[in-house]
Amino acid sequence: MPATDLPLLIDAARAAGQIAMLHWRADPKTWKKSDDSPVSAADLDVDAALRDALCGARPRYGWLSEESPDDGTRLGAEHCFIVDPIDGTRAYLDGQVDWGLSLAVAEGGQITAGVVHMPAKDLTYTAAIDEGAFLNGEQIGATSATSTRDATLLTSKATYASANWKEGVPHFSRKFRPSMAYRMALVGEGRYDAMMTLKLAWEWDIAAGSLIAAEAGAIVTDRRGGPLRFNSETRRTNGVLAAPAGLHAAILDALA
Known part of the structure; x- marks a missing residue:
């Protein structure tokens, strides 16, 4: 993984998150996809901004996004961006806060860098392979639960x-x-x-x-x-x- 992949993802997520916030609670144009799930102008604007920023910086990387047509060329790429411009679109369109941008880089089938950015909550989760996971710059860790009872x-x-x-x-x-x-x-x-x-x-x-x-x-x-x-x-x-x-x-x- 190039050393700059994670900073690149973070910068792109924050910039695109600002675009999402401009549409949030502003009644963006919406329609239904073929699977009957909702999509909005905000999803497409964020998708375009992320693709410009990420593929502009890494033109040899493949691209896989929920809101972009998939022509299969990514399968021949050594690295691939995997992106959901707005994860939780229904919550986003309802004006709720629990939606976010999900950005990752895959190499050889494995994720090497990832960002989950929650603009309406001012939260940014980040991770790079073998470097730990962080929330707003502070390291985080999973629980030590062992039993299903009350987990x-x-x-x-x-x-x-x-x-x-x-x-x-x-x-x-x-x-x-x-x-x-x-x-x-x-x-x-x-x-x-x-x-x-x-x-x-x-x-x-x-x-x-x-x-x-x-x-x-x-x-x-x-x-x-x-x-x-x-x-x-x-x-x-x-x-x-x-x-x-x-x-x-x-x-x-x-x-x-």
Whole structure:
């Protein structure tokens, strides 16, 4: 990883975050994508600003973004930017604060630098491989939870379906945040014990957060405990689970 990748991501995230804030609570034009999810003029403006800043500085890097067409050329690149311009678009359009920008660099299928920037909350989570995870410049760490009983779990309601668990749903303390990138960063911060999704996860939702959680000491895998690989042809992973080692093992053991 070039030594300047993380500073580049931070600068781009903060600049694009200002663009997002200009549209926030200002009734930007919105429409539905083919999967019926919302998108707005703000998403596209932020996406364009990030692409100009990042690919302008690293023209040989590939580009994978939720809001850009994917022509597959990124698959031949040694490095690839993986970006979600606004993660938590529904919350953003509702005027809530729990949305953010997710920016990462992948090299050889592995995330080497990541930023989750939350402009409305004035929070910037950062990580570079083997260098730890930080929130607004202060190092952070995951919890040491080992048991599912009363562990705080960030996930959607669908996860708690009884069919997903061997012997009934464990006694989690149930929590939720609309941005998946933010959920992973919160695990890295130690404010919550774990996050997971059992559904296929888009890479742009989890790339940056996966490194932040891992560098903070959490174990981050797919829903079966396998390694996550990025800049893939499918652009998806088989779910994701991020938790401290003991709790991670306990959740995997409890899952059906």
